[in-house]
Amino acid sequence: MLSLGVLEYKQLDKPTPKAGEVLVKIKSIGVCGTDIHAYGGNQPFFEYPRVLGHELSGVVEEVGSGVAIEKGKAVYVIPYISCGNCVACRNDKGNCCTNIEVLGVHRDGGMCEYISIPEKYVVQTDGLSFNDLAVVECFSIGAHAVRRADIKADDTVLVMGSGPIGIGAIQFSKMSGAKVLVSDVAKEKLDFCRDNYAVDGLVDALGDVTQQLSELTNGDFPTVIIDCTGNVKAMESAVTNLAHGGKIVYVSVVKANITFSDPEFHKRETTLLGSRNATREDFENVVNGLKNGTLKSEGFITHSSKFSSMVESFKNWTQPGSGVIKAVIEMDNA
Ligand SMILES: [Zn+2]
Ligand SMILES: [Zn+2]
Numbered sequence: 001m002l003s004l005g006v007l008e009y010k011q012l013d014k015p016t017p018k019a020g021e022v023l024v025k026i027k028s029i030g031v032c033g034t035d036i037h038a039y040g041g042n043q044p045f046f047e048y049p050r051v052l053g054h055e056l057s058g059v060v061e062e063v064g065s066g067v068a069i070e071k072g073k074a075v076y077v078i079p080y081i082s083c084g085n086c087v088a089c090r091n092d093k094g095n096c097c098t099n100i101e102v103l104g105v106h107r108d109g110g111m112c113e114y115i116s117i118p119e120k121y122v123v124q125t126d127g128l129s130f131n132d133l134a135v136v137e138c139f140s141i142g143a144h145a146v147r148r149a150d151i152k153a154d155d156t157v158l159v160m161g162s163g164p165i166g167i168g169a170i171q172f173s174k175m176s177g178a179k180v181l182v183s184d185v186a187k188e189k190l191d192f193c194r195d196n197y198a199v200d201g202l203v204d205a206l207g208d209v210t211q212q213l214s215e216l217t218n219g220d221f222p223t224v225i226i227d228c229t230g231n232v233k234a235m236e237s238a239v240t241n242l243a244h245g246g247k248i249v250y251v252s253v254v255k256a257n258i259t260f261s262d263p264e265f266h267k268r269e270t271t272l273l274g275s276r277n278a279t280r281e282d283f284e285n286v287v288n289g290l291k292n293g294t295l296k297s298e299g300f301i302t303h304s305s306k307f308s309s310m311v312e313s314f315k316n317w318t319q320p321g322s323g324v325i326k327a328v329i330e331m332d333n334a
Contacts, residue, residue, distance in 0.1 A: 142168020
């Protein structure tokens with residue numbers, strides 16, 4: 001249970017699945033930027049206290065009436081609880097439902113032993129480890145952003161920020177056949193991307209980004225910029241570092257206003273897209289990618305902790321210089 005800056009254990013009753021619900025015994029939990037931001041008070045959609053955890057895998061422990069999924073099956077969770085009635089839901093965009101409740105953000109999540117949720121958010125999947133299943137959500141966010149931008153093989157994509165979401169965006173951009181550049185302030189993260197994901201160019205975000213991009217693209221600039229930094233300056237710079245006719249996708253959320261020059265925006269005929277969460281299709285694309293090896297999870301999970309020691313581990317992971325790319329919490333009995 002998280003209060004601002006304080007994560008502590010709390011004993012709660014084991015939930016009983018209602019009709020249509022699945023009781024999931026959690027096996028592995030991915031720790032995400034959202035969790036870290038919530039811990040520090042920088043998450044805009046957050047109230048305390050809260051059980052964190054939206055990147056979840058486990059096994060079906062029990063089911064309520066009318067549920068088809070069987071006990072004992074390995075599952076991952078789609079953590080975006082949507083209302084089914086609003087304008088977004090009616091248009092098949094439950095990922096940006098007006099009443100969305102994200103597990104571990106708007107309602108209690110799965111950083112706990114058991115969670116009971118409606119069957120449509122629980123997806124049975126064989127052939128992947130629980131840790132892989134726990135990072136499906138994280139990769140899905142990048143997959144969704146790439147799908148929003150409709151990236152083609154002749155695009156040059158700049159992914160700003162090489163955290164877990166950025167790495168998902170890099171991998172899906174590469175799958176589209178595009179040339180992929182990545183920018184970050186941390187040199188070791190850039191090196192990690194070069195060594196693991198065959199990116200085509202590295203951009204030092206502390207240097208002259210415009211000049212580096214010009215050199216890497218023969219003066220054309222990236223035709224797609226995907227922001228995974230949630231940094232105001234980086235987000236604003238996208239407008240002037242974009243190719244004419246290009247697209248910007250803002251994935252990361254920042255608790256601030258962002259501004260840019262309208263002539264710069266207009267002269268490029270910029271397409272500006274927001275990308276929120278992911279849809280079931282993105283989750284399925286990620287699972288397929290992990291199964292057929294086009295998507296790499298190897299090396300991505302840099303840190304792990306048992307549930308029994310997670311409070312201390314979590315504190316360490318939030319420290320600058322911790323070197324965490326992706327951390328997972330494994331249940332002690334997993
Ligand atoms: Zn996440
Ligand atoms: Zn809705």
